[in-house]
Amino acid sequence: MNVAVTAASGGLGQAILKYLVEEIGADNVIAVARSPDKVGTPGIEVRSGDYQSVQEMTGAFSGIDTVVIISAPVGDWDRISMHRNVIEAARQAGVRKLLFTSVIGNGKEEDTWFWKTQQVNRQAESDMRESGLEWVVARNGLYLEKDLTHIVHAKGVGVYRNIVGDGRCGYISVDELAYATAKLAIDDHANGQVFNLVGEPLTQAGLVELANQIFGMDVRYEVISDEENITELMKDPKIAARGEKVAKMLTGCFQAVRTGAFDVESDFERAAGRAVKPTLQMIREQQAIMTA
Numbered sequence: 001m002n003v004a005v006t007a008a009s010g011g012l013g014q015a016i017l018k019y020l021v022e023e024i025g026a027d028n029v030i031a032v033a034r035s036p037d038k039v040g041t042p043g044i045e046v047r048s049g050d051y052q053s054v055q056e057m058t059g060a061f062s063g064i065d066t067v068v069i070i071s072a073p074v075g076d077w078d079r080i081s082m083h084r085n086v087i088e089a090a091r092q093a094g095v096r097k098l099l100f101t102s103v104i105g106n107g108k109e110e111d112t113w114f115w116k117t118q119q120v121n122r123q124a125e126s127d128m129r130e131s132g133l134e135w136v137v138a139r140n141g142l143y144l145e146k147d148l149t150h151i152v153h154a155k156g157v158g159v160y161r162n163i164v165g166d167g168r169c170g171y172i173s174v175d176e177l178a179y180a181t182a183k184l185a186i187d188d189h190a191n192g193q194v195f196n197l198v199g200e201p202l203t204q205a206g207l208v209e210l211a212n213q214i215f216g217m218d219v220r221y222e223v224i225s226d227e228e229n230i231t232e233l234m235k236d237p238k239i240a241a242r243g244e245k246v247a248k249m250l251t252g253c254f255q256a257v258r259t260g261a262f263d264v265e266s267d268f269e270r271a272a273g274r275a276v277k278p279t280l281q282m283i284r285e286q287q288a289i290m291t292a
């Protein structure tokens with residue numbers, strides 16, 4: 001059995017490759033990337049594959065048994081078509097099984113600015129189910145790393161602000177997501193199922209408290225309005241460069257947390273064969289990376 005991972009030059013893709021190599025050996029793992037030069041995993045075959053080209057992707061999937069499709073990044077492109085291109089390429093190349101890395105949500109996100117983004121993921125899940133191939137969906141919780149970085153940056157001002165309030169969310173590290181995803185890719189008992197990959201559900205104040213413990217900080221949590229949140233986000237040059245639309249989508253993500261849309265039951269243990277790491281441990285691991 002071999003497994004290919006698309007968008008393999010990204011953070012999640014590279015982490016999944018690492019665990020796949022551990023599980024089935026480098027000879028059976030193939031990276032497919034738009035930028036093959038950026039794939040750093042040693043000893044594995046790297047093939048070119050852009051989500052915009054069915055033809056290139058079909059070539060990249062030649063002789064592949066299972067494909068892990070990483071969801072396309074948000075941007076000014078048609079993500080539904082990009083996912084469809086990858087699924088169609090897999091069908092044409094004779095791939096047996098697909099795994100799509102989706103995003104959690106229990107439907108309460110419908111009235112938020114995140115809904116449109118969410119629908120792209122749900123459409124890909126549906127397209128994959130209708131492809132006729134074996135399939136499995138890994139719905140990812142929010143990356144712990146991203147919000148943790150913002151909390152640590154808030155150390156200077158002593159207060160971490162967003163719109164969430166008491167909404168709970170099961171944050172999870174990219175490394176934990178990758179571990180469970182690799183297991184789902186190679187375990188055929190998981191086929192035909194949807195898995196929520198999340199850590200323990202926490203409020204924002206709860207997450208800040210854990211970060212304070214590990215980083216020795218005294219940051220407090222404060223609620224702000226949606227408009228204030230967009231203004232704050234637009235101060236980040238990387239977000240400003242991508243436009244207010246992205247700031248709104250990210251604010252929509254917090255709206256989804258606020259409504260309880262990301263407070264879902266975890267299927268991590270069923271997917272990975274072991275319990276998800278406690279959030280405190282994941283934060284400790286991040287601290288080691290951030291201070292290395």
Ligand SMILES: NC(=O)c1ccc[n+]([C@@H]2O[C@H](COP(=O)([O-])OP(=O)(O)OC[C@H]3O[C@@H](n4cnc5c(N)ncnc54)[C@H](OP(=O)(O)O)[C@@H]3O)[C@@H](O)[C@H]2O)c1
Nearest residue numbers: 007009010011012013034035050051071072073141142143
């Ligand atoms: N759960 C969460 O909290 C969360 C947060 C952020 C994102 N996400 C989702 O998870 C996905 C993976 O996250 P990540 O951390 O790996 O993101 P990342 O590190 O930003 O990587 C994005 C990847 O997408 C690739 N890509 C972009 N356009 C492509 C195209 N046309 N064809 C093929 N590949 C293309 C990039 O390739 P290049 O190296 O060529 O640019 C890169 O490998 C994201 O795309 C997004 O949908 C989830």
